[in-house]
Amino acid sequence: xxxxxxxxxxxxxxxxxxxxxxxxxxxxxxxxxxxxxxxxxxxxxxxxxxxxxxxxxxxxxxxxxxxxxxxx
Numbered sequence: 001x002x003x004x005x006x007x008x009x010x011x012x013x014x015x016x017x018x019x020x021x022x023x024x025x026x027x028x029x030x031x032x033x034x035x036x037x038x039x040x041x042x043x044x045x046x047x048x049x050x051x052x053x054x055x056x057x058x059x060x061x062x063x064x065x066x067x068x069x070x071x072x
Contacts, residue, residue, distance in 0.1 A: 005033055025068035028052055
């Protein structure tokens, strides 16, 4: 489905599809956006992926720690 999404570059047309993401703790069904001519290999949004993880940024160690969250 073609949608207009908002990111750091402003609003852009994005193809959004439901996909299965295989991550520690099991597979997740998420919505993923795809664009032509991205300047980076991939991006994670606040909705979808981050809804399933507690994220801790440790800048001194140059690490990002993902802890899987399970909801009932």
